[in-house]
Amino acid sequence: MATFDNKNSVCLxxxxxxxxxxxxxxxxxxxxxxxxxxxxxxxxxFGQSYNDKDPPQLYYRLFSIGNDRLVFEYDTTWxxxxxxxxxxxxxxxxxxxxxxxxCIWYPQLDLKEELLLTCNxxxxxxxxxxxxxxxxxxxxxxxxxxxxxxxxxxxxxGGEKYLLYSTEKKVIGLIKLPLDGNPNKTMGLIAHPExxxxxxxxxxxxxxxxxxxxxxxxxxWQVDVAPIEQKIAAGFGVQLGQSLADxxxxxxxxxxIEGGQxxxxxxxxxxxxxxxxxxxxxxxxxxxxxxxGKVPVDEINNLMKAMGYYPTKLEEKNMYDEVxxxxxxxxxxxxxxIGLNEFIKLFVNHRPVYGIGQ
Numbered sequence: 080m081a082t083f084d085n086k087n088s089v090c091l092x093x094x095x096x097x098x099x100x101x102x103x104x105x106x107x108x109x110x111x112x113x114x115x116x117x118x119x120x121x122x123x124x125f126g127q128s129y130n131d132k133d134p135p136q137l138y139y140r141l142f143s144i145g146n147d148r149l150v151f152e153y154d155t156t157w158x159x160x161x162x163x164x165x166x167x168x169x170x171x172x173x174x175x176x177x178x179x180x181x182c183i184w185y186p187q188l189d190l191k192e193e194l195l196l197t198c199n200x201x202x203x204x205x206x207x208x209x210x211x212x213x214x215x216x217x218x219x220x221x222x223x224x225x226x227x228x229x230x231x232x233x234x235x236x237g238g239e240k241y242l243l244y245s246t247e248k249k250v251i252g253l254i255k256l257p258l259d260g261n262p263n264k265t266m267g268l269i270a271h272p273e274x275x276x277x278x279x280x281x282x283x284x285x286x287x288x289x290x291x292x293x294x295x296x297x298x299x300w301q302v303d304v305a306p307i308e309q310k311i312a313a314g315f316g317v318q319l320g321q322s323l324a325d326x327x328x329x330x331x332x333x334x335x336i337e338g339g340q341x342x343x344x345x346x347x348x349x350x351x352x353x354x355x356x357x358x359x360x361x362x363x364x365x366x367x368x369x370x371x372g373k374v375p376v377d378e379i380n381n382l383m384k385a386m387g388y389y390p391t392k393l394e395e396k397n398m399y400d401e402v403x404x405x406x407x408x409x410x411x412x413x414x415x416x417i418g419l420n421e422f423i424k425l426f427v428n429h430r431p432v433y434g435i436g437q
Contacts, residue, residue, distance in 0.1 A: 080107070081141055083123050088114040089143050091165050093157050110157045111165030116145035121228070126184035126209075128193050142195055142209065144182050148174040150195070152209055171212040175393050177201040183230040186240055189257040190215060196258075198244075200226040202432045204258055205397075214397035215404060218260035219335075219428050223267050224250025229277065235284045235304055243287055245275040251289055251300075255307055260428040261331045263314030266307055270298060329420045332427045344386075348426070351385045352419050373416035376402050382422060388430040398429060 080092040091110040096103045123143040129135035141153040150173050154166040173179060177199040185194040185206055194206045194215055204227075206216040220227060224246040231243040233253065242254040252267030274292030281287070287300040314334075315327040337344045355374045374382070379402065380395050390398065402425070403413040417425070 081123050081125065083120045083143060085119065086114065087116040087118070087120055087145065088112055089120070089123060089141070089151075089153065089165065091141065091153065091155060095157065108157070109163065110155075111163050113153065113165040113167060115143065115151045115167060115170070116147050116149065118146035120145045121178070121180050122182045122230075124182050124184055124195075126193065126195065140184075140209070142182060144173065144179040144197055146178050148172055148177075148179060150179075150182070150197070150207070150209070169209075169212070171209075172393070173197055173205065173207060174199055175391055177203070180226045180228045181230050181244075183232065183242070186232065186256065188240065196230070198227040198230065202226065203428075206258070213400045213404070216258065216401055217397060217428050218258045219262065219432070221252060221254065221265045221267055222432055224248065224252075224269075229275075231278055231280050233280045233284045233287070233302070235302070239304070241284075241304065243278055243280055245270070245278045245289065248274060251275060251278060251287070253302075253304070253307060255304075255311070260424060261311070261314065262335065263311045263331050264307065266310070270300075271296070329423060332423050335427045336423075348386060348423065349419070351382055352422060355382055371416075373418050374422075375416055376414065379417070379422070379425065383426065383429070386426060386430075388426065390429065394429065398425060401425075 082090045090112045092107050093110050094105055094107055096105055120143055123141065126140040126142065127137060128140055130138055139155045141155050143151045149170050151170045152168045154168050179197050179199050181198040183196050185196040187193070190206065192208055192215065193210065195209050197205050197207065198220060202220045202222045204218045204220040205214060207213070208215055221244070225248055226246060227244045228247050229245045233241040233243045235241060240256045242256060243251070244254060245251045249269045249271055250267045251270040252265060255264040270289045271291035272294050275289055276292045277290040279288045285302055287302055289298045289300065291298070314331040316330055333340050333345060336342065339345065352374065355378045356370045357368065359375050359378060360368045360370070376399060379398055380390065383390055402417055405414045
């Protein structure tokens with residue numbers, strides 16, 4: 080069991096025998112405490128990994144994120160000799176400007192890695208490999224009701240997985256996994272008149288419980304995922320249960336671009352992409368060029384700037400890591416080129432939600 084307080088400290092407790100002695104009764108023991116973050120902690124979560132022993136053994140990992148834009152990982156092994164010391168294994172930055180608001184251990188679905196999911200106040204959801212400290216995916220999150228501040232995993236009957244989320248004020252909702260930024264995979268509703276202080280799921284996934292603040296109430300909700308499935312199918316432009324082609328899969332992301340498929344922004348994106356293909360094949364030549372519909376990963380930064388999004392060096396590195404590691408976990412080869420559909424998803428998921436203000 081882990082807790083955090085408003086003094087930026089993380090505490091770890093373990094339900095165990097005293098000093099691992101079999102003849103003693105099991106109870107909660109204080110493992111240790113560490114004041115790590117310079118600014119307020121916003122979320123903590125446990126993860127599960129397998130070590131390098133033969134055979135591999137399951138062990139728990141503990142993470143925390145805070146307003147200092149850092150993630151800390153703690154050592155959860157309990158050594159009675161180092162009583163009251165909670166050791167930090169590693170720390171690395173996850174944001175430069177935005178404030179991280181929530182985190183959860185991501186289930187292994189489409190990406191066969193052990194990943195940490197974080198949310199920030201700019202409505203972005205990011206997957207990190209905490210072992211290599213690299214970004215694996217950035218997705219557009221729900222943009223209604225404010226930033227996500229709590230996440231819980233909801234396993235629906237039949238094996239499908241959803242994320243239950245809440246915002247600081249009023250709203251709770253569901254997000255269907257795996258994450259890809261498709262806005263049709265999310266829903267939200269007003270659950271309380273003011274603050275939502277906590278959320279919980281039943282083990283079956285059929286019920287959700289929300290705790291209010293000033294309204295002094297706990298609400299119980301019955302879960303029905305059918306409207307989300309219908310919304311996803313309608314967003315793809317197909318009937319529920321119908322097979323999807325590539326043009327169907329990209330349609331929800333094109334709809335997020337100003338003007339849609341017939342708008343000037345999408346036409347500019349097409350023009351820039353094809354010019355980028357020509358540039359990568361050498362411009363100063365009279366020979367016939369063979370274009371394969373893909374551009375090198377190194378062209379992503381120029382394409383983003385051409386579309387009016389100017390990423391920082393960290394955001395640029397995150398984009399390269401996400402693209403290059405798309406196939407790395409499955410077949411061990413890094414991705415070197417991307418197509419137009421992949422670029423559209425990358426652009427929609429990475430650009431600021433509300434553009435650049437004064």
